[in-house]
Amino acid sequence: MRVLVVGGSLGGLGAAVRLQAAGHQVTVLERSPTPLEDHGAGIVLHPETTATLDAHLNKPSAAYASSVRWLRYLTADGAVAHCAPSRLRFASYAALYRRLREALARVGGAERLGAEVVAVGQDARVAWAVLRDGTRLEADLVVGADGLRSLVRRTLHPSLQLRDAGYVAWRGVLPEESLSPSGRAPLAEAITYTILPGSHILTYPILDPAARTLRNWVWYRNVPLGPDRARLLTGRDGTRHQLSLPPGHARPEAIAQLRTDAAAVLPPPVAELVQRTPSPFLQVVVDLEPPALSAGRLCLLGDAGFVARPHAAAGTAKAAFEARVLASCLEGCDADTAPEALVRYDALARAAGQALVARSRTAGERAQRLGTWRVGEPLPFGLRRSGDSEDWDS
Secondary structure (H helix, E strand, C coil), rough: EEEECCCCCHHHHHHHHHHCCCCCCCEECCCCCCCCCCCCCCCCHHHHHHHHHHHCCCCCCHHEEECCCCCCEEECCCCEEEECCCCCCCEEEHHHHHHHHHHHHHHCCCCCCCCCCEEEEEECCCCCEECCCCEEEEEEEEEECCCCCCHHHHHCCCCCEEEEEEECCCCCCHHHHCCCCCHHHHHHHEEEEECCCCCEEEEEECCCCCCCCCEEHHHEEEECCHHHHHHHHHHCCEECCCCCCCCCCCHHHHHHHHHEEEEECCCHHHHHHHHHCCEEEEEEEECCCCCCEECCCCCEEECCCCCCCHHHHCCCHHHHHHHHHHHHHCCCCCCCCCCCCCHHHHHHHHHHHHHHHHHHHHHHHHHHHHHCCCCCCCCCCCCCCHHHHHHCCC
């Protein structure tokens, strides 16, 4: 079948690789005129995430992944409050993105950069996407993998709105070599957590495309909708953002306050990490539960569909799982039976999405509002259940 994938980030590329490898004719439509290699930071890997690359690239995950031996909880003064073995693996967005593009080229899929989709539609016979320049592209089905602001989702569910969680995530990456020896030692070989009143911060190592070790960090802070949120999301050029501030856009006074707060409340090695990061960026935490992931010849995948808060660290894994399920449901189908296959996809993917959103929401509320996330708890990382992000032998 002819398939158009709207959105060329990790979810869209992963779906395109799966579908092209299954024998369909796939074209990825990405609105950015340039590759997305500078988007995102660290990603917790999951066996579901790496399966697509393992199947289509002759490169082991060790070529792009980092790993840790320990989960450490630090107290505010920097002492180790708890330490347990960990088998988690991590990657940078850029490393995954490059390899998925390479896999797509290897299986023969097409990618069009600078192809901004402004409308999608369908009838009983065909689906289509209309580009900014007026070009109309037809296909047997359209996969919406166009992220939080998904046009395809708005087409299927015009009144559906993202649900604001009431807090934000400051993020950043810093080369480990930029930390002092006393700053590196407590973080070595570990994913590190610190639980604070109404807040928590974590950090773990990732490899950049040149195999240099970076420290990725995420600091969750309660900032409800209102004037404080609006000021925080106003960039240095005065532009008001809604869901995120990319690196380099935060106002100097906002970064200065972040660094001051880090010195006041974070463990010294973590505070140093935040303070030395040159361009921290910001994401608003949201979630979303669409009533359906398909209608006719249109379907949703990744953050265009269910959006889970980041606490289960499974957003990329969810998109990879959905891509695999979609390819499986379409096996043996033709253009006439594709809508029936998408009904099966909806049922399978929706159940998994609902469970992940609920589990991630619970974890976030416990950490940010209820104060019931205790030092020493196992992490909620996982796609189907907490802990399955470490199931590398299954």
